[in-house]
Amino acid sequence: MSKYYSIRTKLIAFMLIATTLPLLASISMSFIQTKTALREQAVAENKRLIYQASTNLNNYVDNVARASLAVYSDPNFLRNLAKIPGDYRAVAEVYTTLQTIRSAVPDVFQLYLHSFAANQSTLIMSPFPKREERKQAYSDALHGKTGGESPDIWVESAHMSHTYGFKAASADDPARTVITLHRVIKDVPSTERLGVLAIDLNMNTIAAICSRLYDPEKEQIYVVDGQNQIIYQGRSEVSGTDQLRQEASRELDAARTGTGTSSTAAGHFEQEHSMYVYQQMGSTFADWTIIKQIPNETLYARATTLTWNNAMIAIAALLLVIVATLFISIRITGPLKQLMRYMNQIQAGRLHVDIRLKSQDEIGVLARHFRDMMDTVNNLILREYRLEIANKTNQLKALQAQIHPHFLYNTLQSIGTLALQHQGQRVYVLLSSLSKMLRYSMRDQTRVTLREEAEHARLYLELQQERFGDRLEVQLDFAEDTLRTELPRMTLQPLIENYFKHGADIQPGKGFIRISSRRTSDHWIEIQLENNGPPIPEEKLSEIQGWLSLIHTSSGLAAQDSDPSESIGLRNVMRRLQLNSPPEHTAMLEISNLEPHGVMIKLNIYAGE
CATH class of the missing domain: 3.30.450.30 (Dynein light chain 2a, cytoplasmic)
Known part of the structure; x- marks a missing residue:
């Protein structure tokens, strides 16, 4: 039966629709109303803030304008305008008045004064003023506003500062953004123009006032x-x-x-x-x-946050509805759903599911009959499974037995050679090492840790080093986090023996063997064996790689039974790895030639969860 037609699905769908639609409508209305309220509140608050800022800017501009009135507060200033530049005392008094204006306003960048009576311009930017005779004021200081009906005072909008025609004190002095207050100086109460005053102001105060109005980010x-x-x-x-x-x-x-x-x-x-x-x-x-x-x-950030909070509450409410619906549906359809789950587990391969239904209705009777049927099926399967396990055990022991003659032949030949070259005490040491290796190879355990296998490989290579002397260099580099991984016993030695069987005796110069392990992921390790022996002929290498690929893709051992008798070590290793690996995590073996000579074997083994 499709899940879309089940009572539980229909009940859950009805409860979700009945709960979701009102909640969504409530959230939408709440979001719209909150947005409207926040909009009105933000507008009102910002209007108050900006009104206060405009008042502060007004006061600031008015203060600058009042400071410029110092030209009229000093009774001698207007007379001194006509005296300069000949009268040095008049020049000093004019400079003092300008400095008074500059001190009264903290943001003054520079002041420019032009006297029409004396035809002289003065610029105060540093403690040392600049003066020169001119027949008319610098044009930018007037901007065409000195006509008959132009105002006596106005503010020029933001612009880049300049030197009013004077030579710059330094070529490196950068221009800056300023606003300028212009005042026409008249011989009050008459309308005769005596001069013009320009006050360049930095933007510091304006920036300070505006910075309190907004969040720059x-x-x-x-x-x-x-x-x-x-x-x-x-x-x-x-x-x-x-x-x-x-x-x-x-x-x-x-x-x-x-x-x-x-x-x-x-x-x-x-x-x-x-x-x-x-x-x-x-x-x-x-x-x-x-x-x-x-x-x-x-x-609308607050409105968005509130909406998200409401959404979280709605989700919690929906979860509560789902839990309540599931509880009700379980009370109604629970026994039938439980029996269906048992069937699904059995279909997935779990044949020993404990079927327990205590209901006394027809579903309970059906469940008990189904349980009796599964007991009968499991008994039949168990007998067949035990037979298969026995066959696999015998096959595994036969594969392990193939290794021993090959191993003993190579090892005893090495010890025999050493016995001719060394004294009895050394032979005893070597025989002790050999006895440890034989004891290890005859253990009943089929799986050991990589730590034990690495120790066995070390003993074997120690015997071979005695045989070859300085002609053999060995490097062992096993990562600590790989040593607890389990693998079939006698996995490394057959792979190492290939070097001594095919390359050690015919190789000129010094031999080299390196064995290392590392963890490639959370569940896999890689064991790598390298030597500098002669490479495998390409035809032979292709053949080996072909049957390795066949083993990797084969679901059983039948594909290997017809293989020729060559490469016994590699085949035994792969067969034992396949027998001892989970079907979904089969070990992988790769073999390749190294440049300019040598062979590399990589073994990837599943390390477990």
Whole structure:
């Protein structure tokens, strides 16, 4: 029966639909209402903040304007303008007044003064002023605003500083962004112009005031003038600046038109996935507007967090509904589902499942009959399985027995050669080593640890070193985390013997054997044997690699029974590895030639969970 038609599936689907739809509707409505509330709250809070900042900027500009009135507070300043440059006392008094203005405003970068009466320009940027005679003021200090109806004082928007026509003190002095307050100096109460004063101001105070209005990582702040040119901009980058200026200009014009006055305008608008809150300053000579941009992701961050919290609560509620539904469904369909699980386990190969159903209804009777049937089947399978195990055990012992004659022949020949060359005490030591090896090879255990197998290989190579002397170099490098891995007994020695059988006696020069192990993953290790003997002929190597590939892909041992009698060591190793490996984790053996000569054997063994 398909799971889509089961009672449990239908019950769960009904409960989920009945619970999910109201929860989703509630979360959606809560998110919309929260967004609206946060939007109104953010607009109100930011309007208050920006209004306070506009007041501070107004006060700042007014303070600079009041500081510039020092030219009228000093009764001698206007007379001194006509005396310079001939009167050095007048020059000093004018310099003192300018320094007073500079000291009254902390952000003054430089001051420029031009006297129309004396045709002299003065620039104060450092403690030492610069002066030179000029027939007219530097043009950028006036900007065409000295006409008959132009204001006596105005603020020039942000621009790069310059030296008003004077030679720079240093070519390395970089220009900086400044705003400039211009004041026309008149011989009050008449309208005769005596000079013009320009005060260049750093952006430090403006930046300090604006920095308290926004988070540089998430928001943006602008101060723009009446022509929508940016005076100050925060650090973060925001796209759509041109559209922002145009939209702000339209909003400000609409605000002025709606009120019918030029008083300060404030408001907000949405554009480019952001909220913009603006406030116009009330200064008569600095037509500035502060605009703050708040991205929607920042504006509605709390709403998003609240929605996620509601979603977590909804998920918890859904889980509770699922648990309750499962509990009810188990009470109704539990015995039938349990019997189906037993059947699935038996189908997967677990034939000894303990079937226990205590219900007294028809399902319970069916389960008991099914259990009796499985007991009968298991008894039949058990007899066949024991026969198969006995056959495999006999086959394994036969494979191990093939190794012993080959091993004894090579070893006894080596010890015989040593007995002719050395005294009896040394022969006794070697025979002791041989006895340990024989005792190891005759153990009843079919599986040993790599630590034991490595020790057995060391004893064997020690005997061979006695035979070959300085002509044989041995390196053993077994990683500590591989030594507990189990493998069939007498796995390494047949692989090592191939070198002494096929290459040690005919090889010129010094022989070399290296055996190492390492862990390639959590569940596999690699054992590598290298020697510098003669390479295997290509035809023979292809043959060996062919039947190794056949062994790796074969599901049983039948593919190996018809192999020729050559490469006994390799075949025995692979057969024993296949008998002792889980079917899904069969060991792999690779053999290849090394350049310029030598043979390398790699053995990959499953190390268990």
